[in-house]
Amino acid sequence: MTLSITSAFDGGNIALVSTSGSMAELEIVKDHQSDFYQWFYFRVTGCAGKDLTLAITNAGKSAYPQGWDNYQARVSSDREDWYLTETDYSDGTLTIRHSADADTLWFAYFAPYTIERHYDLVSEIAARDGVSHASLGQTLDGRELDYFSIGTGDLSVWLYARQHPGETMAEWWMEGALDRLTDPADPIARVLRDKATFHVVPNMNPDGSARGHLRTNAVGTNLNREWHQPTPEKSPEVLWVLNHMDKTGVDFAMDVHGDEAIPANFIAGFEGIPSWTERQGALYDAYLAALLKASPDFQTKLGYPVAKPRKGNLSMSTNQVAERFDCVAMTLEMPFKDNHELPDADFGWSGERCALLGRACLAALLDIIDDLRA
Numbered sequence: 001m002t003l004s005i006t007s008a009f010d011g012g013n014i015a016l017v018s019t020s021g022s023m024a025e026l027e028i029v030k031d032h033q034s035d036f037y038q039w040f041y042f043r044v045t046g047c048a049g050k051d052l053t054l055a056i057t058n059a060g061k062s063a064y065p066q067g068w069d070n071y072q073a074r075v076s077s078d079r080e081d082w083y084l085t086e087t088d089y090s091d092g093t094l095t096i097r098h099s100a101d102a103d104t105l106w107f108a109y110f111a112p113y114t115i116e117r118h119y120d121l122v123s124e125i126a127a128r129d130g131v132s133h134a135s136l137g138q139t140l141d142g143r144e145l146d147y148f149s150i151g152t153g154d155l156s157v158w159l160y161a162r163q164h165p166g167e168t169m170a171e172w173w174m175e176g177a178l179d180r181l182t183d184p185a186d187p188i189a190r191v192l193r194d195k196a197t198f199h200v201v202p203n204m205n206p207d208g209s210a211r212g213h214l215r216t217n218a219v220g221t222n223l224n225r226e227w228h229q230p231t232p233e234k235s236p237e238v239l240w241v242l243n244h245m246d247k248t249g250v251d252f253a254m255d256v257h258g259d260e261a262i263p264a265n266f267i268a269g270f271e272g273i274p275s276w277t278e279r280q281g282a283l284y285d286a287y288l289a290a291l292l293k294a295s296p297d298f299q300t301k302l303g304y305p306v307a308k309p310r311k312g313n314l315s316m317s318t319n320q321v322a323e324r325f326d327c328v329a330m331t332l333e334m335p336f337k338d339n340h341e342l343p344d345a346d347f348g349w350s351g352e353r354c355a356l357l358g359r360a361c362l363a364a365l366l367d368i369i370d371d372l373r374a
């Protein structure tokens with residue numbers, strides 16, 4: 001059988017250049033109306049018994065080429081378990097090698113989180129007791145921006161994920177966080193629901209998710225550079241969320257992402273905002289200390305450089321929200337590679353581990369919840 005390769009499905013991304021025997025030459029496709037690319041997700045049929053060599057020849061000009069060093073692609077035969085497979089990066093080409101044991105295999109940058117799985121998650125969570133589900137508005141492709149309100153407390157906690165759609169780990173994190181938050185028996189969730197109302201947007205960028213984008217929405221907008229002045233034409237997703245935040249207020253916000261290069265879980269704060277206060281800084285430090293205790297998968301040694309005072313970029317969500325609401329806001333970053341301090345040789349950083357970190361992030365919030373009351 002000759003190899004047949006496609007990405008014409010929910011969240012797929014690849015362009016086939018050529019095949020020859022057990023080899024294929026491939027290119028990742030740019031986000032629509034944008035130059036960003038790095039997310040790939042494709043299906044290979046006709047591969048049983050072959051030693052596959054899949055060469056992505058435009059990897060060197062992707063958004064974050066440093067993300068390919070010490071990186072391993074994911075492969076699955078059932079689209080449930082996503083295993084690491086042999087991957088090399090040199091001379092601008094990412095080469096995936098795999099001894100195929102099935103007729104059809106699926107390859108991806110990270111365990112995919114499709115828009116259909118998003119709808120399954122939304123339906124399941126919406127049916128649980130104490131959950132209110134709504135759409136904050138429609139996207140440019142006509143999808144709903146799904147939103148949950150959970151809890152009865154007077155504090156306002158916002159959790160939102162996947163502004164960057166190729167960072168699928170962010171919605172795996174949401175599965176864990178939402179499962180815990182809606183558990184009627186979980187004592188941490190019970191106390192949190194009593195003290196706070198949670199406003200949750202599990203997928204900020206459903207259009208980009210369905211289109212197989214790395215970083216942008218249907219018209220090529222990087223949503224995490226729009227928070228100073230979102231528009232209905234370019235960034236309605238941000239506009240709908242920010243409008244609702246203006247109604248609810250914000251005491252604590254977490255924006256969930258993935259990072260291509262750094263092999264660790266880390267948090268970026270809001271040190272550079274114009275009206276930073278010691279109170280905000282102390283709450284932020286206390287949350288990091290609580291999360292360090294709550295999960296050995298979290299660390300504070302590796303991360304982004306801290307912004308200088310008053311040099312923060314207010315187009316980014318965390319900075320805009322911390323400045324606008326005088327609250328503690330943060331960006332959680334999870335790796336595409338693995339947590340180098342606690343590696344998993346079979347799966348690397350995985351959807352399951354994202355979900356566990358989501359649960360831990362709520363446990364850490366319990367530590368500081370009373371201190372959020374100004």
Ligand code: ZN
Nearest residue numbers: 164167257258
């Ligand atoms: Zn991101």
